[in-house]
Amino acid sequence: MAIQLHETPFDPAQQLAQFEASQPAGSVGATASFVGTMRNHNEGDSVEAMTLEHYPGMTEKQLEDVIEDARRQWDIIDALIVHRVGDILPGQPIVLTAVCSAHRAAAFDACRFLMEALKSRATFWKKETLAGGETRWVEKNTPGH
Amino acid sequence: MAIQLHETPFDPAQQLAQFEASQPAGSVGATASFVGTMRNHNEGDSVEAMTLEHYPGMTEKQLEDVIEDARRQWDIIDALIVHRVGDILPGQPIVLTAVCSAHRAAAFDACRFLMEALKSRATFWKKETLAGGETRWVEKNTPGH
Amino acid sequence: MTIKVRFFASLREQQPEGLDQIEADGVQTVAQVWERATASALMPDNVLCSVNLEHRDRDEPVSDGDEVAFFPPVTGG
Amino acid sequence: MTIKVRFFASLREQQPEGLDQIEADGVQTVAQVWERATASALMPDNVLCSVNLEHRDRDEPVSDGDEVAFFPPVTGG
Numbered sequence: 001m002a003i004q005l006h007e008t009p010f011d012p013a014q015q016l017a018q019f020e021a022s023q024p025a026g027s028v029g030a031t032a033s034f035v036g037t038m039r040n041h042n043e044g045d046s047v048e049a050m051t052l053e054h055y056p057g058m059t060e061k062q063l064e065d066v067i068e069d070a071r072r073q074w075d076i077i078d079a080l081i082v083h084r085v086g087d088i089l090p091g092q093p094i095v096l097t098a099v100c101s102a103h104r105a106a107a108f109d110a111c112r113f114l115m116e117a118l119k120s121r122a123t124f125w126k127k128e129t130l131a132g133g134e135t136r137w138v139e140k141n142t143p144g145h
Numbered sequence: 146m147a148i149q150l151h152e153t154p155f156d157p158a159q160q161l162a163q164f165e166a167s168q169p170a171g172s173v174g175a176t177a178s179f180v181g182t183m184r185n186h187n188e189g190d191s192v193e194a195m196t197l198e199h200y201p202g203m204t205e206k207q208l209e210d211v212i213e214d215a216r217r218q219w220d221i222i223d224a225l226i227v228h229r230v231g232d233i234l235p236g237q238p239i240v241l242t243a244v245c246s247a248h249r250a251a252a253f254d255a256c257r258f259l260m261e262a263l264k265s266r267a268t269f270w271k272k273e274t275l276a277g278g279e280t281r282w283v284e285k286n287t288p289g290h
Numbered sequence: 291m292t293i294k295v296r297f298f299a300s301l302r303e304q305q306p307e308g309l310d311q312i313e314a315d316g317v318q319t320v321a322q323v324w325e326r327a328t329a330s331a332l333m334p335d336n337v338l339c340s341v342n343l344e345h346r347d348r349d350e351p352v353s354d355g356d357e358v359a360f361f362p363p364v365t366g367g
Numbered sequence: 368m369t370i371k372v373r374f375f376a377s378l379r380e381q382q383p384e385g386l387d388q389i390e391a392d393g394v395q396t397v398a399q400v401w402e403r404a405t406a407s408a409l410m411p412d413n414v415l416c417s418v419n420l421e422h423r424d425r426d427e428p429v430s431d432g433d434e435v436a437f438f439p440p441v442t443g444g
Binding site: 240 | 345
Binding site for chain 1: 156157158159161162165170174175176177179181182183184185186235247248249250252253260288289290
C-alpha cells in the first residue's frame, strides 16, 4: 500500500509497472487501474493550465484512510494512489489509482472506490487558467456514476 | 480502437503507454484499465503453466464486436483489448483491457464491460498444467460481479 | 454438399476421430453436423456451436461450404 | 489559549486579512474560530472545516493548540 504526491509530472505507465513488479509472484490475478488526465477544456471553456492546491499533512492522511477503507471492504492484495499537486498542463496525468487482487471483481470495485472516495473527501482544490488568462476555482467534481 | 492477440508475453505498461500516447492531446480525461495475470494457484491447486487455445478468426471478430458494443453504450474515445494465446507461465499477463474517455464514469463502466463481455463470449479456452504434471481444462470462469 | 467441421479445447481431445470435413448430403442442422462428424456420439448439453464464426444454436440450419465449430464453454480473460 | 488557523483555495484568497493564529480566549467552537479569525465575516454554508487534520462540523469544540482549517468543497482527482 502506498500513496504519493508529486510536485512534478509522473509517468502512470512506469508507476503501474513498478506497482505490479512489487507484488508477490503468482498471487495477483487482477489489476485494475485508473488515470485521470488534465483536459484542455472544461464546462465549455478552453483551459490552458491548472494549479492543484492541497492541505499538506491532511491530504496524505486522507489518502491513507481511503486505502484502509478499501482494504476493509474488499479482499485486495495491494493498492496505490499517486496524485499530482502544483502547476499542471493539459495532457498531464493528475491521478493514478491501482488495485491488485486475486480476482477481478475486488480489483474493479476497489479501484473505483479509491477514485470516488478521494474525489469526495481528500483536500485537493483545482484552479483553472482559461484561454484568456482569467482564473477560476473549480467548484465541484463531476459525478462518478 | 484496437485488438491484439499475442503468441508471446506482452508488457501491459508499455501497451498502456502506447495507447495513451496515441490519443488526441487534451481530450482524454479518464483512462480505466485492467490486467489479468496468470496465478500460480487455482481452485486450491498449484498451477505450473497454462495453455490458452483460441479460434483464429472468430476470436478476433468477437473482440472487435465487444468493443463496438461498448462504443454503442458509452461515450468513449478509444478502447484496447490485448490477449495472450499459447503457453503462459504464472505471473505473465493474460489480458489487458483499456478505455479512455472525457469523464471517468464511462471509462470505468466500459472497461469492466469489455472484460465481462470477452470472458463470457470470446472463444478462448484455458488448459492448466498442475504441479504434478496433470493437465485439466478450466471449466468455467469466475464471476465478475 | 460439404461442411467444414472444427472442434476446440476438450472437445478436440475427446473427438480424435472427429472429421474435419464431412459430406453433408441430407444434413440440415448444426446438430446433424455433429452426428455425422462424430459418428453419432451424443452432443453434451454444454457444447456450444458456431457457424461461419458466429455463435449459433444447435437447431440452426447449415449450408454447403459452411464452417461449423463445436466447443466447450469459453474460459478466456 | 491559542489556535492555529488555516484557509485554503478560494477562502485563502477571500481572506487576505485572515489571521493564521488567534488568541482564542472565550472561543469554544470551530464556528467561533472563524468569527475571530475573519473579524466576524459570515461563514458561507458550503465552507468545510477540519480540526487537527480531521473533518469536523462547525459546532464542534476546539482546544488550546488546535489547528483549525477552513476550505471550500474539494475538487481533486
